[in-house]
């Protein structure tokens with residue numbers, strides 16, 4: 001389940017019951033809307049791609065000099 005924090009606009013996914021935002025601790029949270037879920041999943045995908053890119057750009061792993 002994906003949640004949205006109204007206080008800090010943070011989207012996060014958790015299993016089970018959530019009572020507070022893991023980012024700011026606010027209890028002003030609700031289930032994410034369809035658009036927010038899409039945004040969240042796109043963001044996760046972006047992080048994955050960024051990590052993969054950092055892996056490729058790690059010094060010593062390629063001849064980039």
Ligand SMILES: [Zn+2]
Nearest residue numbers: 005008021024
């Ligand atoms: Zn928050």
